[in-house]
Amino acid sequence: MNHPRKQTFFFTLIALAMIGSIIAGCGPISNSAASVTPGTNCGNGFCDNGETSLSCAADCPTGSFSGKIQSTHINSAGVGDIAVMIASPKAVRYPEGAGVVVVVPPIFSTSTSFMTDPDVTSLGLIQVSFMWPGQTDSITSSRSTGTFDSGGEQSVQVLRDVIRFASGTDPDVYGKFISSLTPVTPLTGEVGLYAFSDAGIAVVKAFKLYGDQLSGVQYFVGRENPTVDTLSCLEAGYLNDNGQPVYNPFYSYPVSYSTSAIIFSYANVRWDAAYKDPHTGAVGRAYLDLDGNGSLSAGDYVTSWKVPIIFGKRTYSAALTKALLDTGSLSLSNWPADLATPEEAARDWQFRQSTGQYVDLRTLMPNLKVMLVFAQVDHAQAATDKPAIHQAYQGFRFEAGLWVRLNPDRVYVQSLLPNAGNEFPDNPANTQPSDWSQIGTYAYPGEGAGGGLVPLAAVAEMADRVHFNRWDENLGQVLYIYFPTPTIP
Numbered sequence: 001m002n003h004p005r006k007q008t009f010f011f012t013l014i015a016l017a018m019i020g021s022i023i024a025g026c027g028p029i030s031n032s033a034a035s036v037t038p039g040t041n042c043g044n045g046f047c048d049n050g051e052t053s054l055s056c057a058a059d060c061p062t063g064s065f066s067g068k069i070q071s072t073h074i075n076s077a078g079v080g081d082i083a084v085m086i087a088s089p090k091a092v093r094y095p096e097g098a099g100v101v102v103v104v105p106p107i108f109s110t111s112t113s114f115m116t117d118p119d120v121t122s123l124g125l126i127q128v129s130f131m132w133p134g135q136t137d138s139i140t141s142s143r144s145t146g147t148f149d150s151g152g153e154q155s156v157q158v159l160r161d162v163i164r165f166a167s168g169t170d171p172d173v174y175g176k177f178i179s180s181l182t183p184v185t186p187l188t189g190e191v192g193l194y195a196f197s198d199a200g201i202a203v204v205k206a207f208k209l210y211g212d213q214l215s216g217v218q219y220f221v222g223r224e225n226p227t228v229d230t231l232s233c234l235e236a237g238y239l240n241d242n243g244q245p246v247y248n249p250f251y252s253y254p255v256s257y258s259t260s261a262i263i264f265s266y267a268n269v270r271w272d273a274a275y276k277d278p279h280t281g282a283v284g285r286a287y288l289d290l291d292g293n294g295s296l297s298a299g300d301y302v303t304s305w306k307v308p309i310i311f312g313k314r315t316y317s318a319a320l321t322k323a324l325l326d327t328g329s330l331s332l333s334n335w336p337a338d339l340a341t342p343e344e345a346a347r348d349w350q351f352r353q354s355t356g357q358y359v360d361l362r363t364l365m366p367n368l369k370v371m372l373v374f375a376q377v378d379h380a381q382a383a384t385d386k387p388a389i390h391q392a393y394q395g396f397r398f399e400a401g402l403w404v405r406l407n408p409d410r411v412y413v414q415s416l417l418p419n420a421g422n423e424f425p426d427n428p429a430n431t432q433p434s435d436w437s438q439i440g441t442y443a444y445p446g447e448g449a450g451g452g453l454v455p456l457a458a459v460a461e462m463a464d465r466v467h468f469n470r471w472d473e474n475l476g477q478v479l480y481i482y483f484p485t486p487t488i489p
Contacts, residue, residue: 093124167216200225
């Protein structure tokens with residue numbers, strides 16, 4: 001096991017290299033330049049021109065980066081030394097250097113490696129990832145000390161400190177700033193955050209608690225982030241293991257929806273003690289006894305097995321957990337040891353929700369820009385009105401008063417996926433559907449390459465908008481074409 005304060009190391013993940021020079025393309029372009037198709041050099045041995053592991057597996061093996069990687073540690077006071085990875089592009093996106101993107105790991109599951117998806121180095125940007133306290137990267141054996149609190153106060157403090165390191169504000173444990181740990185020039189005033197799923201909860205909390213300490217952060221790309229405990233626990237509906245939607249019959253939009261909570265009845269919740277989960281080995285599960293016969297039957301609504309793990313315990317929403325006790329389905333004397341109690345669920349979910357946090361960003365981070373990314377079929381949620389996206393939009397746009405866009409501009413999607421047509425949305429910023437039950441028209445088709453390339457397009461668009469300070473509601477062309485020339489690592 002490597003000591004957390006080990007000497008930083010530098011290595012490359014690319015076996016093939018070519019002599020050349022780093023160029024970053026040109027400035028804002030004309031419509032004719034925007035027609036250049038990226039990814040046409042697939043098979044040349046370089047992960048460039050917007051290629052990813054999805055669009056060109058030959059050049060971009062899954063989990064690899066197109067440039068160089070270095071790891072180090074930063075100290076988070078009272079928590080420990082946090083393992084950080086800096087992945088640098090082979091060629092910077094802009095003549096001035098490369099913007100920096102912090103990719104946040106999930107908070108309700110254990111990570112075994114630094115985050116490599118999406119690979120923003122393929123866009124000419126610097127990617128910063130990290131391991132939560134107590135977690136180890138299986139490839140480099142780089143470990144974060146401390147104890148993981150599943151997105152609690154220490155996690156949010158760690159995220160703050162990683163962001164400040166990525167912004168060039170704070171050094172690592174050796175006194176080195178990010179500018180000396182990458183072979184390219186980091187644009188530390190152009191920092192963005194990317195968070196998929198539950199990682200977004202930690203981001204919003206960090207903004208709320210420490211926004212005035214994060215001056216380098218200019219944008220946030222949040223992909224299908226849950227917002228409240230009911231949605232984190234998939235209790236309003238979910239996708240089963242076959243990718244088919246399972247709808248909670250008690251969830252109904254707009255009756256069950258509000259900007260701060262998702263509300264429906266748990267009066268008929270029951271506990272199936274005989275169940276053993278084939279994925280996790282956990283015994284027992286909650287279900288809604290729809291036919292009222294007192295036992296699990298084919299017509300009942302069974303909750304998803306993907307229950308968040310907080311402090312080592314399965315943690316259903318505070319409302320469902322309380323209902324298990326109130327209905328007599330479980331008692332404190334026979335309460336499963338690996339299931340959070342009503343007291344624990346109420347305590348732990350209070351900190352791990354995004355609603356109620358947004359309003360403080362109006363003064364703490366008034367210049368933050370937000371992109372919410374979501375597919376027609378969510379990776380986990382089933383409710384067709386997409387309540388998590390709705391709550392996030394309402395919070396960022398109206399409570400915080402920020403610039404918000406629902407999914408990237410179509411021209412940016414087409415820059416990575418040339419065949420993308422009108423089935424990919426082109427929603428002007430700061431607009432929402434008049435009826436959120438029709439939000440599907442604002443979503444992109446997530447099948448095939450689009451599932452991986454649209455989030456990358458979102459990052460590219462936000463990085464360019466920040467770099468050129470362009471906040472038009474819609475763009476008729478990409479602001480920048482990235483033409484990297486591979487160089488010796």
